[in-house]
Structure formats: structure tokens, C-alpha cells
Amino acid sequence: MDATPACAKQHKGPIYSEDAVINANGTLKNAFVYIKSGLAKRDYPVPPAPVKLDQKGCIYVPHVVGVMVNQTLEISNSDDTNHNIHPMPKENREWNESQPPKGDVKVKTFPKEEVPPILFKCNVHPWMRAWVGVVSHPYFAVSGEEGTFTLKDVPPGEYMVGAWHERFGVKEVKVKVEAKQSLTADITFSAN
């Protein structure tokens, strides 16, 4: 990163790769969790608020994020340098666009469900990677600093919950949700 001063000056301390972040309490950050099966087939309303993906200090922020099918993703560049944004989907259409320093926000949507998440690259800065999961319903989350995630307002039923992590692969757990119940499910990944 030192090769591009505009990148390095945004950081004070050392910079670590985000491909496997273990939280202080031993939990895993940046796992993408979603209901994989068991939901009734219906059209879930797309939230009007956009999901944001920024490039700051030549890092995609956040590293892992989810959007609903056709929900807008706003991509911005907070850096004083050029980036190219290059999602490499398997289901959706691939594209590659440049974004100049503090350039106009890009507004994008993805019309097809896609998990494992879409890898976003920047070829100017080969370390820059983000993952964007695209789901056809609103029941998805990304594990945070405490290693936790929350799927809100899930209707009663039996579901398969899927979890994906870029280094540790995929895991699944079965859950049964009763009406007005709050339920905890643990998902464990092991280093391979």
C-alpha cells in the first residue's frame, strides 16, 4: 500500500488483511448469514434505503455486506486516488468501472440472488476486496465485532440457515422459529 501515498496516509497504524478476522472473544467477524431455505415463496418488499459500500484508505468498507435483489448499492470513493470497481459475479452481470477521487456515487442493483457473495475487486490495488451477498428476502446479516448476527422478524417456521465465510467456507444449521419467539443459534467454523 505504501506505493500509493493517497492510500497510506489514511491509515495511522499497521493495516491487516481482512480475509480472516477473529474477534477478541474468539468469534468470527465477516461471516455472511442468511436463511437458505424454508421461507414461503413470495415477493418481499425491497427496502428503499440503499446499502453503502465505500472505498476509504484503499480498503472496501465494509468488507462483507448484503443487499436484497434489486436493492440499490451505493458505491463511493472517499480517497484521493483512482479506483476501479470490478464485481466478479457468477449469476449477475459482470462490470468494471472507474471511480475518480471523491467521484460521483455509483448506484447499482443486482437482479439475481447470489450467495456465495459476489467478489468485488479493485485491480489498481490488488489487496482491495469486498464481498456482496445478494438475497431475495430481507433475512440476512453479517457477523460483527462480537461475532454475532441478528435476523429480525423472521416468520414462524423451520429453516435452514446458511453461513458463508471467505476463508472458512460454508456451514448450515436447522432452526425452528415459533411465533413471537427469540431464538439463538450458534454456528461454528473451524480453520482448515
Added chain:
Amino acid sequence: MWNPWLNRYAYLLAIATLLLVVAGASVTSNEAGLSVPDWPLSYGKLMPEMTGGIFYEHGHRMIATTVGFLSIFLAVWLWRVESRGWLKKLGLAALGAVIFQGLLGGLTVLYLLPKPVSISHACLAQVFFSCTMAIALFTSKGWLHGAPEVEDSGGISLRSLAVGTPVVLLGQLALGAGYRHKAIGLIWHILGAVIATGVVLFFAVSVLSYFQSHRPLRRTAVALLSITFAQVFLGVGAYMSRIATLEAPQPMPLMVWFTVIHVAVGALTMGTAVLLGIQVLRYVRRPRLEVEARQMATT
């Protein structure tokens, strides 16, 4: 009439083209091909900030533009002063190839590196480089003075090998490009290396053993053998460095450099094989018996 400046200029173009191959290979190895999403301009400019991957991609475009202009000038020069009509046409063909090559390069960017286009771009690069080396040979003093003719010994004809060896090498370069652009597995390039090395050895060693005292043939054959040995070594190096740095953050400089030099020396191997092929076709006559047999057949 030998035109020393034309000859030097042809060498200059060949060297510039080899540099261009190095630059192009660096783009692939640094995965920088898409760091500049627009073409022919870069970030809407002639000269963007040369940072990160843009350094490789835009640098490649700048050297390519230079080689393009050098090729235009060479074609015009040949057209105006050269007496051999076929060489004038070769100059034009080279110019056509380099223009087409530029368009292929643009297509790789605009269509996000479609494998067939990337692989064609890699192969045409090698063909164009061989072309520049051939023009440098045809405008050289040694070629214009000529050398004595010798007779093919029969067996597997050297004249067939003269054509076959560059074809086999181009196939091997295509397999290498196929692997680099993730169209095929590495095993095909390794198998290809065994065959290509065998064919080159057979061709060059045959030339050396039959026509050791023929200066142009001997010199090119020795050059081809040395470059091929270096190339095999570099190939093994590129593979070993890839294995050794598999777990490190990519791309690793050691692996990048081994691979880039392997690509450039691959171009040099092909170019030298083309030169030896051309010289064999000129200096090595068909065996007399075969010529007589043909004459009998036609009369």
C-alpha cells in the same frame, strides 16, 4: 545495397517489441488488465496517475503506442527504399498485425478479459515479435551478402523442421497463454514443453551436426539452443516460485518476475526458431535425388 540505418532501425523495433512483451506479461502477472476500465483513453485521459495496477496497464499502453508508431515508420521506410517487393509487403503486414493487436488489447479491456481474446492477444504478440526479428534479419548485411548453399541430408528433412519448429513453438506459447488466462490446466503447458523442447533440440542439433562449418546456420542454431535451455530453466523457476509463494499475499514479486521473464524468453525462443527456419529454407537445398525425382515426375 545494405542500408545500415534501416537495419539498425529494424533491430530497434525488435528490442522495443520485446520490452512490450515484458510490459504485457507484467499486466497479466499483476492482474492489472482491468485496472483501467476505459479504452483507448485511461480514466478519460492520455496520462492518468501511474499508481498501483494503472502503472502496469497504462505503461503497457504507452509502450504499445510507441511500438505502433515505430512500425508505421518502418513500413513507410521499407516502402520507399526497399527493392524487394515481398519485404515491403512484410513491413505492411507487420503494421497490420500490430494495429490488430492493439484492437485485441482494447477488446480485452472493454469485454473484461474474455479468454479467447486474451489468448489471441498473447499469441499475436509472439507472431509480431518474430516478424520484427525476421525484418531485422532480412535487412542485415549477412543476409544480403548471402552464404553458400548446402544440401539437405535426407531423413527427416530440415526444410520441414524449419517450418514445423516455429509452428510447434507457437502451439506451446498458446498453451502457456491458455494456462495464464485460466482456460486450461498447467499440465498441458508442461507436456507441451517436453514436446517443444524435443523438437527444438532435434532441429538445432541436426543443423549443428550437418552444417557445423556454415557460419550463419551454426550461429543461429547455437543461439536457439542456449535460449531454449534458459527458457526451460525459467519455466521450472516460474513453477517453483508459484508453489513457494502460494500462501503469501498475491501477486508475489519473485513469482511475477520469473513468469514475466519466462514469457519474454518464450518470445525470444520463437523468434530465434523463426530465424533459423528462414535461414535453413534459404541455405539448405532439397536433396538432389528428391529434386531429380520431382523433375522426372513433371516431365
